[in-house]
Amino acid sequence: xxxxxxxxxxxxxxxxxxxxxxxxxxxxxxxxxxxxxxxxxxxxxxxxxxxxxxxxxxxxxxxxxxxxxxxxxxxxxxxxxxxxxxxxxxxxxxxxxxxxxxxxxxxxxxxxxxxxxxxxxxxxxxxxxxxxxxxxxxxxxxxxxxxxxxxxxxxxxxxx
Amino acid sequence: xxxxxxxxxxxxxxxxxxxxxxxxxxxxxxxxxxxxxxxxxxxxxxxxxxxxxxxxxxxxxxxxxxxxxxxxxxxxxxxxxxxxxxxxxxxxxxxxxxxxxxxxxxxxxxxxxxxxxxxxxxxxxxxxxxxxxxxxxxxxxxxxxxxxxxxxxxxxxxxx
Numbered sequence: 001x002x003x004x005x006x007x008x009x010x011x012x013x014x015x016x017x018x019x020x021x022x023x024x025x026x027x028x029x030x031x032x033x034x035x036x037x038x039x040x041x042x043x044x045x046x047x048x049x050x051x052x053x054x055x056x057x058x059x060x061x062x063x064x065x066x067x068x069x070x071x072x073x074x075x076x077x078x079x080x081x082x083x084x085x086x087x088x089x090x091x092x093x094x095x096x097x098x099x100x101x102x103x104x105x106x107x108x109x110x111x112x113x114x115x116x117x118x119x120x121x122x123x124x125x126x127x128x129x130x131x132x133x134x135x136x137x138x139x140x141x142x143x144x145x146x147x148x149x150x151x152x153x154x155x156x157x158x159x160x
Numbered sequence: 161x162x163x164x165x166x167x168x169x170x171x172x173x174x175x176x177x178x179x180x181x182x183x184x185x186x187x188x189x190x191x192x193x194x195x196x197x198x199x200x201x202x203x204x205x206x207x208x209x210x211x212x213x214x215x216x217x218x219x220x221x222x223x224x225x226x227x228x229x230x231x232x233x234x235x236x237x238x239x240x241x242x243x244x245x246x247x248x249x250x251x252x253x254x255x256x257x258x259x260x261x262x263x264x265x266x267x268x269x270x271x272x273x274x275x276x277x278x279x280x281x282x283x284x285x286x287x288x289x290x291x292x293x294x295x296x297x298x299x300x301x302x303x304x305x306x307x308x309x310x311x312x313x314x315x316x317x318x319x320x
Contacts, residue, residue, distance in 0.1 A: 043237075052231055053232055070231065072212050073229060073244060074183060084233060085234075115315050116312055118311070119311045120310055120311070122307070129309070129311070136313045137312060139311050144190075149282075149299045149308070150279075150299065150308040150309070151280070151281050151289070152298065153276070153277050155269045155275050155276065156275050156276075157302075
């Protein structure tokens, strides 16, 4: 697969260690907790072998990662994909690799039997919102024009 | 399972027709497209037989429905649940059945191996936001305090 000047490929199980390090670096950079590269690698090895997760990589060694999970939804015949993570290492930002990933995701949606792609984008991150809008994503529901906030409850941390 | 005065039960495959009608009525009430009860029932029969979807029902005949899909996520050992739909028929609103569902979901999360429950809530629906907040849900990310908007691209409808 070639998107722009970046060779975008679908990760295999044996990319798990490299992806784990990227994800760990991602969270470290943004001061978010990480269970560490070893636990992430174990999980990724299992997840990438299932049909519920796939990852895109760019560069060898990989300098960018898109991580996608899939699920069913009663309103669609096909699958619903959530872009869980999109990470480009600091030295390679603003070089089009994010767009190469999005072009690949959007272009391959039909082949992957994906009817909907979802992304949660920070309210204050206007750059990211414009980026996804450029790739055909919207936040306003078609009928009501309402936007939605992402709410969550994490059961792995004690309640406040 | 008993939550408050409402008998909340986990739906079985053979509840598919009844759930399909509730979902169709839901979308009809809110002027959202629906593929119709028959297609929804076929999908639900398959989905409720998989380990990626479950539904909670209240009342016989059912007067309320919560529909949940599950997926993996690299940051969690357990599963991530998305509350796709929460619907109470018009004559039974404000009677605590929504809270009975949420108590059941939150209380059973550990038993279902669920580490995170996610819900997308309309930006302008302060009542719904308060409802989920009462049940321990937050929209602000713990470290950055950023909220996130839900973005999506639907591949079943032609691009604008």
